[in-house]
Amino acid sequence: MASFKLRCVECGATYAEEPTRLVCDACSAQQRIGGETRGVLEVVIDHLPDRWIDDFGSSEFLTGFLPINDAGHLPPIPVGGTPLIKTDALAAAIGVEYLWVKDDTRNPSGSTKDRASQLVVAKASEYRIDTIAAASTGNAATALAAMAAAAGKKAVAFVPAKAPEAKLIQMLSYGINLIPVLGTYDDAFELCLAACQAFGWYNRNTALNPFTIEGKKTMALEIAHQIRGWGKADVVLVPVGDGVIISGIAKGFADLRRAGLLESVPRLIAVQPSRSASIATALRAGTVPVPDPMADSVADSLNVLMPRNAFQCVKMVQASGGAGVIVEDRDILDSIRVLASSTGVFAEPAGAISVAGLRQAVADGIVGADERIVLAVTGSGLKDVDAAARAVRRPDPVEPTLEMVEKMMN
Ligand SMILES: [Zn+2]
Secondary structure, three states, X not given: OOOEEEEEOOOOOEEOOOOOOOXXXXXXXXXXXXXXXXXXXXXXXXXXXXXXXXXXXXXXXXXXXXXXXXXXXXXXXXOOOOOEEEXXXXXXXXXXXXXXXXXXXXXXXXXXXXXXHHHHHHXXXXXXXXXXXXXXXXXXXXXXXXXXXXXXXXXXXXXXXXXXXXXHHHHHHOOOEEEXXXXXXXXXXXXXXXXXXXXXXXXXXXXXXXXXXXXXXXXXXXXXXXXXXXXXXXXXXXXXOOOHHHHHHHHHHHHHHHOOOOOOOOEEEEEEEOOOOHHHHHHHHOOOOOOOOOOXXXXXXXXXXXXXXXXXXXHHHHHOOOEEEEXXXXXXXXXXXXXXXXXXXXXXXXXXXXXXXXXXXXXXXXXXXXXXXXXXXXXXXXXXXXXXXXXXXXXXXXOOOHHHHHXXXX
8 A cells, every 4th residue: 555645845744644635825815816736735645666677557666656545446447557668759859869759549538638538537436525527628627537447436527618519529429517618727727626626526627636747657657667778868858738748747757766766857848838828938038937818729629718737837847857848830730740650659739738848948959859759638539529630631523433532643
């Protein structure tokens, strides 16, 4: 069993685990509606494993590195253990030497969010809570829906009504109670908070529930293990919206260093679209993130007015020696095609953005061409085919003749 405590990332106060404990009392008293989450709690596991565990899905791995008492509480569906793909073709296209893609599109619901939902649903089972709710731009709620379905739990999703169709249909198929909110993700976030307080549901809201960050750290544990034959990763590029995936990845590398399994951690690069760039802008200017009321990128998963985990995210990226990069929508759309055609990995805009981010980071001189580079690809292209359609040319139908086939070949 992994015994642990919860520590405030702002003031350092520590708390024992209890089902209703989400944030720090003192710091959350300063919470503003619509602002970043104050008093985010970080899980500190007392005794981490002191050796590499090869089987990512094993009970030994999960109960060793994650704050759960019993792997039997995890939903009965495998999560994580996704491949780290070495890609010479994409490396050559971008002009770097050593490049890997961490293909998290292969999770059960098609995104990294499954890692967080797996742990949150396990904690709900431990606490004997039946209903779990989440606000989401789409993927987090879909992941919750999948994990809740596997575990036989009820789930409620608060999602902006204009989320991509595929995400809404996917979560409905899993049987979630969908509440499409006429408003932004930030409106959905606040409504979910109020509903959880009113009805006693367990809140999976990202950054608010400490286990969302903790669940996502398994991505870093896997990257560090999978790349060992090559040494270690020098730099990892991560798509950023609320700042939770990158904080989770930072936490994973930090835990490995604390366990004595890594001597140093990779630099983390926060990649954001120019039309939702609070965190990357703050990292580049050395200031604090401010809300972006115009957030409206083609990477819908990354559109946030105010990143909920801004404080911890900026702190952890800076501690890694990393930085922020900002890319344009047209480059994100082009990255979908470039990634898919050079690696076989089909990503949604928010996943493919890592490719555009690497090009920009190399151009900015933030990443060197001879470094060992990992791109986190966090969501499947099947979740937003309309976006991908904007970056390819569909041929017109032709008569079924060999002559036409010859004419059509590139
Ligand atoms: Zn605090």
